[in-house]
Amino acid sequence: MNKEELIKLVSDRLRLIRQEQGYSQDIMAEVLGTSKKTLVQIEKNRMLASWTVTVSTCSLFSESEVLQNVLGDEPLEVIKLLAHKKIEYRLDKTMGGKVWWKEIESKGRYVLQQNVISQHYRIIDDGHFRWYSSFDRDDTMKRFGELIQD
Incomplete structure (x- = not known):
């Protein structure tokens, strides 16, 4: 996934996100910091x-079922990955990847997973804490190798 695809x-x-929240177009435009005219043009x-409206939407409505279903669990993670390319985490607990994740590899206390929707990778530990996320498989495999060596 890239920025254009996410947008x-x-x-x-x-x-759908606006309707899920029960917002009028006026309120949604105000929340997103855009004009009603722009919102109407997007909706039509x-x-x-x-990119700014996309980031705002994913940030402000990260709990939206519509967003979670289309992006595969965590909209903010997808936004951060597209903006930063990779993320190192500390003490960021996940749900363990029961719905939108497939296991690629498991060794020791670490599990390498791939999101079935956005296709990005992450490494979590046996306590379901996220250690690393990236769209780059090679980078993720390298980091996985480093973690299982420690």
């Missing part, structure tokens, strides 16, 4: 949301 996914579902598929 398209969020743009295509902005109306006449234009795509900007």
Whole structure:
């Protein structure tokens, strides 16, 4: 997934996210920091949301079932990965990957998983704490190798 794909996914579902929240277009536009005219254009598929509106939507509505289902669990993680390319974590507890994750490899106390929707990778430990996330498989495999050596 890249920024353009994420923008398209969020743009295509902005109306559903707004309706899920029970917001009018006026309120949603205010919450997102955009004009009602722009919001209407996005909802009618006449234009795509900007990166800023996409980030705001994923941040402010990270608990949205619509977003979680289209992005595979954690919208903020996808946003952070696209912005930073990779993330090292400390003490960031996950749900363990029961729904949107497939196990790639497990060794010692670490598990390498891939999100079945966004396709990004992460490493969690046996307590379900996230250690690393990236869209880059080689980087993730390298970090996995380092962790299992410690």
